[in-house]
Amino acid sequence: PVVKEIFGLANLEEKIRTAYGLCKVVVVPGDSETSPLTKKELGRAGAKALLSVMSGNDVVAVTGGTTLAEVAEHLTPPNVSLKQSWFVPARGGLGESLEIQANTIASGMAKRVGAGYRLLHVPDLLGKEAYESLVHDPNIHDIVEMIRGARIVIHGIGDAMEMARRRKLEDSVVEELQNQGALAESYGYYFDNNGVVVHKMLTLGLRLEDIMRTDHVVGIAGGKSKAKAIHAVLKFGQEDVLVTDEAAAEEIVREL
Numbered sequence: 001p002v003v004k005e006i007f008g009l010a011n012l013e014e015k016i017r018t019a020y021g022l023c024k025v026v027v028v029p030g031d032s033e034t035s036p037l038t039k040k041e042l043g044r045a046g047a048k049a050l051l052s053v054m055s056g057n058d059v060v061a062v063t064g065g066t067t068l069a070e071v072a073e074h075l076t077p078p079n080v081s082l083k084q085s086w087f088v089p090a091r092g093g094l095g096e097s098l099e100i101q102a103n104t105i106a107s108g109m110a111k112r113v114g115a116g117y118r119l120l121h122v123p124d125l126l127g128k129e130a131y132e133s134l135v136h137d138p139n140i141h142d143i144v145e146m147i148r149g150a151r152i153v154i155h156g157i158g159d160a161m162e163m164a165r166r167r168k169l170e171d172s173v174v175e176e177l178q179n180q181g182a183l184a185e186s187y188g189y190y191f192d193n194n195g196v197v198v199h200k201m202l203t204l205g206l207r208l209e210d211i212m213r214t215d216h217v218v219g220i221a222g223g224k225s226k227a228k229a230i231h232a233v234l235k236f237g238q239e240d241v242l243v244t245d246e247a248a249a250e251e252i253v254r255e256l
């Protein structure tokens with residue numbers, strides 16, 4: 001569109017798309033970190049990107065976070081019926097505040113577009129014993145299987161240290177992450193500047209091997225301070241679609 005060309009956004013989109021070999025990049029004007037309006041635009045663009053890859057009988061795994069919450073807010077029912085589609089949380093999410101938990105977002109999205117949803121009522125971070133007993137519970141097993149077989153994953157991206165704080169990780173773990181050069185966190189995994197996974201959380205739900213099998217991986221994140229994190233996740237190489245903002249995009253392109 002003309003507006004995008006005036007702002008030079010189309011140019012940013014194309015540079016990022018080719019640099020990381022993505023199918024599609026959408027850049028909205030502004031900085032979502034400082035402007036609530038831009039954050040809403042990011043959500044709107046994310047909602048559009050999600051609907052564009054949905055076919056009518058999909059399982060969509062969604063992560064938590066404030067950005068995904070905005071995506072949910074902006075979903076509107078598409079022309080095709082999504083009655084046969086399911087929204088599921090990518091992982092357990094108890095631990096974050098309710099509004100930004102993956103369960104809340106998955107059910108919110110499903111209700112907005114007339115799809116079904118299933119929830120995973122387990123903490124995001126599990127100890128070994130809890131994991132072992134929960135993974136064998138038949139109800140949990142069913143939903144976990146559904147999550148791991150999702151055709152579409154839509155997820156947020158966070159700065160590694162910021163997420164370590166938000167999740168109240170132990171000091172020793174934070175230090176380890178720092179030493180390993182962790183820059184990004186996404187779907188429970190921490191990535192360094194080369195897109196190498198340096199740490200993972202023991203969690204029920206989506207694993208890296210599932211992400212590698214999914215048809216569409218859609219990442220949504222904006223704000224200048226997330227540029228390094230977005231770069232790290234893109235380097236991992238599983239992303240298909242990136243929805244971001246101008247502030248992050250400019251910073252990413254500067255470093256190319």
Ligand code: F6P
Nearest residue numbers: 063064065066067156157158187
């Ligand atoms: O905790 C869920 C999650 O999607 C993380 O994987 C990600 O790092 C973070 O939220 C992004 O949160 P926000 O959109 O609030 O920056």
